[in-house]
Amino acid sequence: MRTTGKQCGLAATGVYQPSLRSPWLAANEKKQKQQEAAQEKKQKAEKCKVARSNLKSMQEKPPNTLWGLPDGSYQRFTVEERQKEIDKLNKIINENCK
Numbered sequence: 001m002r003t004t005g006k007q008c009g010l011a012a013t014g015v016y017q018p019s020l021r022s023p024w025l026a027a028n029e030k031k032q033k034q035q036e037a038a039q040e041k042k043q044k045a046e047k048c049k050v051a052r053s054n055l056k057s058m059q060e061k062p063p064n065t066l067w068g069l070p071d072g073s074y075q076r077f078t079v080e081e082r083q084k085e086i087d088k089l090n091k092i093i094n095e096n097c098k
Contacts, residue, residue, distance in 0.1 A: 048097035055089040058082065 063082055066074045077085060 044096040044098075047092060051089050051092040051096065055086065055093065058086050058089065 063079060064076055066076055068074055
């Protein structure tokens with residue numbers, strides 16, 4: 001008996017019940033999720049390292065220090081701006097350094 005060439009609805013959409021999915025696909029997805037988690041962990045560790053370094057600099061240097069900004073310019077922070085930056089760095093550390 002020949003088929004008409006029409007695909008099953010599941011095959012056409014690629015949506016299968018978990019029990020019908022290929023073990024290879026499941027293993028591949030698991031590996032991809034693990035890689036994404038490892039990448040995220042690495043990014044958090046880098047953010048933590050940078051934030052700790054910046055916080056240390058902010059706390060050790062005098063308040064009138066000239067700071068380099070991401071756009072290449074330089075600025076002296078007011079007392080309020082400096083405290084706001086320290087608070088921001090502490091927040092980054094609390095979120096990423098676990």
